[in-house]
Amino acid sequence: MTRPTPTTPRGPRYNPTPSRPTPGPVVTRPNRPTPGPVVTRPTPTTPRGPRYNPTPNRPVPRGPVVRRPNPTGPRYNPPRTPTYRVPGNRYNRPGQTYGRVVRRPVTTYRPIRTHYGTRYYHRPYGYSPVRYTHYYHAPYRYPYMHSTRWYRSYDWYSYVYRSYPNYIYAHWIFFPAAGYNNGYWTIDNYPYYVYNGYRNRYSPVDYCNYQLVDQYDHRVAQTYWNQTCNTGYDMCSMERDRLNSQMGEYRYFCSETYGNETQDYSTPTYDDSNYSSGSEDCSDADNDGHCRQGMLAHTRTLLA
Numbered sequence: 001m002t003r004p005t006p007t008t009p010r011g012p013r014y015n016p017t018p019s020r021p022t023p024g025p026v027v028t029r030p031n032r033p034t035p036g037p038v039v040t041r042p043t044p045t046t047p048r049g050p051r052y053n054p055t056p057n058r059p060v061p062r063g064p065v066v067r068r069p070n071p072t073g074p075r076y077n078p079p080r081t082p083t084y085r086v087p088g089n090r091y092n093r094p095g096q097t098y099g100r101v102v103r104r105p106v107t108t109y110r111p112i113r114t115h116y117g118t119r120y121y122h123r124p125y126g127y128s129p130v131r132y133t134h135y136y137h138a139p140y141r142y143p144y145m146h147s148t149r150w151y152r153s154y155d156w157y158s159y160v161y162r163s164y165p166n167y168i169y170a171h172w173i174f175f176p177a178a179g180y181n182n183g184y185w186t187i188d189n190y191p192y193y194v195y196n197g198y199r200n201r202y203s204p205v206d207y208c209n210y211q212l213v214d215q216y217d218h219r220v221a222q223t224y225w226n227q228t229c230n231t232g233y234d235m236c237s238m239e240r241d242r243l244n245s246q247m248g249e250y251r252y253f254c255s256e257t258y259g260n261e262t263q264d265y266s267t268p269t270y271d272d273s274n275y276s277s278g279s280e281d282c283s284d285a286d287n288d289g290h291c292r293q294g295m296l297a298h299t300r301t302l303l304a
Contacts, residue, residue, distance in 0.1 A: 109169050111218070113270045119249070122215035124169035126176040126197060132249045137237035140184040143191040143204045143230050150206050153226075157258040170218055170269040172211070172255035175199045193233055196250065203229040210236045211257045212243075220265040221252065 115121040150156040160173055167175050177185070177192065177199035184202065185192050192199040201208050208229035212222040222239060224232035236254035243252045259265070 109166060111170060111269045113268075116268050116270070117216055119216065119251075121217065122253075124172075124174040124198075125166040126174070126178075128197060130196065130250070132244070134245060135182065136241050136245075137234065138183075139234045140191075140193070140202065140230070143184070143202050144186045145205075146186075146190045146203065148189045150201075150203075153207055153209055153256070156201065156206075156208075156256075161258070168258065171257050171259045171263065171265065171272070172213065173258060174255060191230075193230075193237075195237070195254070198255075200233055200254065201229040201256065202233055208232050209257050210254050212236050212239055213253055213255065215251050215253060218265070218269045223257075223261075225261060 109123065109125050111121050111123070115123075150159070157173065160167055160175065164175070167173055175198060177187070177194045177197060180187070180194045180199070182195055183193070185194055185199070187199060191202045191204075193202040194200070200210075206229050207226055208224075209226060210224045210229075210232040211220050212224075213220055221243075222236065224236050227235075233254060240252045240254050244250055257263075
């Protein structure tokens with residue numbers, strides 16, 4: 001029996017891709033929306049990266065810089081002895097010279113004779129009387145171990161006398177401590193104990209000669225010779241506070257002396273040999289209790 005011949009050719013010759021489906025009708029997709037304008041980001045003004053930021057982990061400071069207060073308190077810069085020029089030519093013209101430089105005389109504060117035996121007798125530089133309140137000295141256990149040294153008491157006395165002669169009053173040193181309250185302080189890399197506006201050396205290694213003195217007549221009640229500064233000041237201050245509490249006023253004070261053990265403290269300070277120039281060279285024109293030695297000599301120099 002003969003099979004009929006197929007009408008559709010078969011085999012790889014006529015249908016090379018028999019598995020490909022017949023494509024359906026063409027579907028037109030909607031057009032993609034037109035992109036908007038291209039936005040260009042601004043170039044950062046601060047370069048970034050390790051090349052420009054060698055320390056990227058360091059925080060950037062924010063806000064204003066806040067200065068911390070000085071833990072040791074404000075510094076006190078006492079005035080030094082100023083200089084000035086006598087009026088002369090401003091320019092060094094031919095045949096003319098500058099005015100000569102003259103150092104102003106030092107104003108030395110000293111007790112006034114008429115105030116001897118009264119509460120107005122004691123008036124050192126910067127003295128400001130205050131109302132008495134009960135005060136008891138509290139020793140400071142661990143003073144600052146300073147690098148600035150005054151190995152001998154004489155070195156400290158000489159420094160004060162050369163730099164601040166106004167702080168030498170009668171036989172003692174009164175170094176002002178403006179801006180500091182009573183108590184222990186470290187000032188200019190050195191330990192001090194401040195009391196009633198004056199600083200007192202409080203070193204645990206340097207040696208001081210403290211004295212307990214009566215303000216009414218400058219009589220020395222007790223002397224603490226050649227002891228470490230903090231030890232001598234503690235002993236003197238405890239006795240001072242005990243006596244002041246009995247008197248109800250700041251009658252006794254502790255201060256370093258620039259005298260020695262042979263000095264006679266029984267005579268009034270205005271009769272001491274340190275003030276042998278006489279009372280005619282002492283002026284208290286403003287009646288503030290300060291006798292200023294050298295003012296009349298300064299006037300005579302200007303008039304001459």
